[in-house]
Amino acid sequence: MTSNWSAFRAAEPDLATTVEDRFGAFTHHVLATLRKDGSPRTCGLEVRFLDGELWLGMMAGSLKALDLLRDPRCALQANPGEGTSMGGGDVRVSGRALLVEDEPTVGRYTGQVAVPDPSSFHLFRVEVTEVTRTSVRDDAYLLVEVWTPDGGLRSVRRT
Template sequence: MTFDWADFQAAEPAFAKALQNRFQAYRHHVLATLRKDGSPRLTGLEVDFRHGHLWLGMMPNSRKAHDIRRDARFALHANPGPDSAAASGDARLCGHAIEVTDPLTIARYAEEVAPPEPFHLFKTQLTEAVLTRVEGSDLVVRVWRPGSPVRTLRRGNDAGPPREDR
């Protein structure tokens, strides 16, 4: 099961907003794709939240675009910023990136965003969203997957097993 950004916002509005804020705090983020041999590739990327979607734009014939076209799975890690992400959280989104080939959608996006042209454009379908923060002495991990509510796992300094908030 996958959700687009609007579905995620409808299902978990506060959590979606917290993640979107993390991604919008900085311009560049890290995208993980899968190479032809199955090994991971990490590259920089800008993202855009628009019209209920999380969009990924890529230069023509870039390796990451080839990776996504071959295997749509991705992970996107928000830029932690200069002082680490402890206060605002460490954000990650996973899912599938679907290439947009509709000329009208591409033209509308280009008109609104003005990316360097030509470009590949991908819409995302989410399979997981994670926000990790330090709260007091606890590491707090919030995880959302389509069709389920956000789960919160806490791990204290005692290094005991993580406990789930209920």
């Protein structure tokens, strides 16, 4: 089962805010895709939360775009930042990145995001299958929060 970002936000507004803040703290993050042979590929990219959706924009013909066009499964990890503080915790989003080609949607996106050549990029909307936040609480325990569309939010505390 998948969910768009606004449905996740409605279900778990506090966690959604934390995730958006973590991704908003830095420009570049890590995307994991699957190569033709099924092995993983990781690369950097920018992430946008606009109009209730999670968006990925990338150069046309880039390897990560070709991976997603072939197999939309992906995972995103927010840049952890400098040092060891990881304020807000480690945040990851898994899902399916679906190509968006309709001109009104692409036009709305490029109207809000500076795109060097709007005719030469791929725009993907992420359908969310899992959101995970791992954080250290009170320097005493690790809290892992996992949300899925069909299971909701569950938390595991590890000491």
